[in-house]
Amino acid sequence: MNLVFKALAHPVRRSIVAMLRKGPMGSGDIAAAFDMAWPTVTGHLAALKDAGLVDAEKEGTSVRYRLNISAAEEAVSFLMELMGAGAHAAEPKAPPEEKQS
């Protein structure tokens, strides 16, 4: 649980989890949703992958990320979002819901 908590402790990583709830996404599409350099987004994706919260699969030259989250982990994410943990540090260009439409 420590690894999961640490992964979800960063608001950007919770934003990525929220984006992936609607379905798998390519790394490029995820990166495009944030005002962040590519290595920064890659670092966040690696933290989620290390915690087992997402699966990554190669798709051509890109990597596709799929959510792999249990109900308990989802509950932790939900509670941290409610607590607003580090929320003002998140910087998606637009709410993930809007980016997905």
Add this chain to the structure above:
Amino acid sequence: MGDSNQAQVIPPSNNLKLKVGGGRFSLDADSIARAEAALKSLSGQFAQWMQDELVKLDAARAEIRSKGLTPETAEGLYMRAHDLKGLGATYEFPLVTRIAASLCRLIDEPATRMAAPLTLVDAHIDAIKAVVRDDIKSEDHPMGRAISEELETKTRDHLK
């Protein structure tokens, strides 16, 4: 006229359901309760986890001191600053988030970060360490706030 006397039924909004979402990730009370218990038990480790982050921050600074400010060492420092910006508030150090955000601004753009004054970079890192060392957890701490504002001003002046 009879209609005006009829009671209007206003269904309560279910914001919780909106936040949790339905379908695949609908959460039950038991999951929430277990997550709450997990978070409570983990919060005792925040101080250690913050120390772990500071060790990484120091390592990034040491890389810059030994190899100079290169695109790689600058990126390494930026990653650490960006992590602290997100994790600081979670680990109950909102001032760390604020100072790390200022450091991020200072070295945000790969095109301009190489011109960042190392003394100002150092001042940010030392301030973050001081906030944690002195256990300053309130955003309104007079000294903490003064340091944050000064660093933000210097950063803004540099980036003009």
